[in-house]
Amino acid sequence: MRIAxxxxxxxxxxxxxxxxAGHEVGRFTRTDFDVTDYVRARRSILTLRPQxxxxxxxxxxxxxxxxxxxxxxxxxxxxxxxxxxxxxEIGARFVHFSTDYVFDxxxxxxxxxxxxxxxxxxxxxxxxxxxxxxxxxxKQYVLIRTCGLYGVAGSRGKGGxxxxxxxxxxxxxxxxxxxxxQIVTPTYTAELANQVAVMLVAGVSGLFHVTNEGACSWHEFxxxxxxxxxxKADLSETTSDLYKTPAIRPKYxxxxxxxxxxxxxxxxxxxxxxLTAYLEKxxxxx
Numbered sequence: 228m229r230i231a232x233x234x235x236x237x238x239x240x241x242x243x244x245x246x247x248a249g250h251e252v253g254r255f256t257r258t259d260f261d262v263t264d265y266v267r268a269r270r271s272i273l274t275l276r277p278q279x280x281x282x283x284x285x286x287x288x289x290x291x292x293x294x295x296x297x298x299x300x301x302x303x304x305x306x307x308x309x310x311x312x313x314x315x316e317i318g319a320r321f322v323h324f325s326t327d328y329v330f331d332x333x334x335x336x337x338x339x340x341x342x343x344x345x346x347x348x349x350x351x352x353x354x355x356x357x358x359x360x361x362x363x364x365x366k367q368y369v370l371i372r373t374c375g376l377y378g379v380a381g382s383r384g385k386g387g388x389x390x391x392x393x394x395x396x397x398x399x400x401x402x403x404x405x406x407x408x409q410i411v412t413p414t415y416t417a418e419l420a421n422q423v424a425v426m427l428v429a430g431v432s433g434l435f436h437v438t439n440e441g442a443c444s445w446h447e448f449x450x451x452x453x454x455x456x457x458x459k460a461d462l463s464e465t466t467s468d469l470y471k472t473p474a475i476r477p478k479y480x481x482x483x484x485x486x487x488x489x490x491x492x493x494x495x496x497x498x499x500x501x502l503t504a505y506l507e508k509x510x511x512x513x
Contacts, residue, residue, distance in 0.1 A: 231255060231275055231319075233262065233310070234283035238378030238388065239324070242420035243281060253277060262306035269313050279427060280314045281322040282307070285354070289328070292350040293473040303353035304360060311365045320367040320432075322423065327374040327411070327438075329355040332477025337442075339485040340372075340434045348474040362434070369426060370434045371419075374480050375448075378416030379508055389413070389445070390505065393452050397460035404465040405446040411480045412438040413448050415501035417508070422487075422494050429492055436482040439498040448498075455503050 228250045234240040235254035244252060253275040260267040262284050272280065286292065286302035307323065314321040328351035329344040346352045361370050377388035387395075396403050414437075422437050443451070446464050453460045467476065487493035495501075 228279065229253070229275055229277045230279045230281060231272055231277035232281045232283065234285075236380070237283055238380040239376060239416040239419060240283045241380035242378055242416045243283070243423065245417075246420045246424045251275075262310065263301050265309040265312070268306075268309055269316075272313050273317065276317050277319050279322060280310065280319045281423075282310050283324055285324070287326075287350065289348060289350045289476075290473040292348065292353065296349045296353075299349050299353040300356070303350075304356045307357040307360045308364070311360060311368075314368075315364070315366050318366075320369065320427070321361065321365045322369045322427070323357070323361050323371070325358050325370060325372045326351065326354050327372060327480035327482055328477060329358065329372065330477050330480065332409075332479045334479055337481040337483035338436070339483045340436055341485075347477060350474060351477075358434075367432060369423075369432060371423070371437050372434070372482060373414050373419060373436075374438045374482055375411045375413040376416055376419070377413060377505065379505070379512070380416075389448070390452055390502070393449050393460070394456060394458065397453060397458050397462075400461070402461045402463070403449065404463050404470070405444075405449045406467055406470055407444045407446040407464045408466050409476055409478055409480070410442050410444055411448070412440070412442050412482065413498050413502065414438045414495075415498075415505050417504070418495055418501050422492075425492055425494055426487075429490070431486075431490065431492070433486070435486050436484050437487065437495065438482045438484065439495050439501045440484075441498045442481040443498065448502075451499060451502060452506075455499075455506055
């Protein structure tokens with residue numbers, strides 16, 4: 228199977244390369260082309276003519292999106308339109324990733340694929356607009372909403388990931404304050420990549436929620452990181468009201484893998500088990 232992975236050097240892209248190592252895979256990064264440049268993107272992708280085009284690129288610096296909406300919409304919407312056009316032209320299945328930030332966080336129970344979106348930020352709005360492009364124009368697509376990603380490769384656009392940031396602060400003896408009033412499901416990119424492979428083999432299409440199971444606050448996640456890693460940390464609680472950011476975050480971002488479960492395809496483990504696997508993998512790599 229010929230597969231093109233865009234954003235191949237990111238944390239999700241890197242894990243997708245591992246999962247699809249037995250296939251003919253085109254690895255594309257920003258140095259190959261800018262996804263907002265339709266001509267260069269088309270020329271590069273057509274050299275492979277993939278059967279599956281996987282897009283992990285996004286402008287996901289959530290607070291910067293508030294000050295740079297043109298960049299957010301250029302990468303998260305217009306570039307998606309470019310890629311959908313290319314995928315349609317070559318008859319490729321288009322795989323695209325979206326976010327829990329398309330919801331307003333007012334729910335008291337996990338969001339399913341049928342839940343109505345209502346984004347609170349420029350980032351969330353731009354990602355939802357990208358979803359609409361995919362759902363209305365792509366001839367063959369798998370659209371995946373996920374939450375709180377972390378992976379061994381780190382998130383290059385954000386300078387690491389939450390797990391590594393917490394560990395670094397603890398090792399440096401810093402006082403760490405983490406919010407308690409945002410409930411999420413942190414998701415390990417290695418498990419997400421494996422789940423994507425299961426979905427593609429099964430030939431599914433449409434919108435799916437794909438996260439690890441369970442839910443926690445960011446503070447609970449941080450405490451679990453230190454507990455599992457066996458590191459003492461000066462960790463305390465804070466709230467979103469005290470930790471002001473330009474972009475409003477949803478207070479409750481838990482996604483239910485409803486369609487995967489309905490189809491008997493859910494392979495996502497509990498977030499604590501996934502975190503343990505991540506830390507063990509990092510440790511084995513030194």
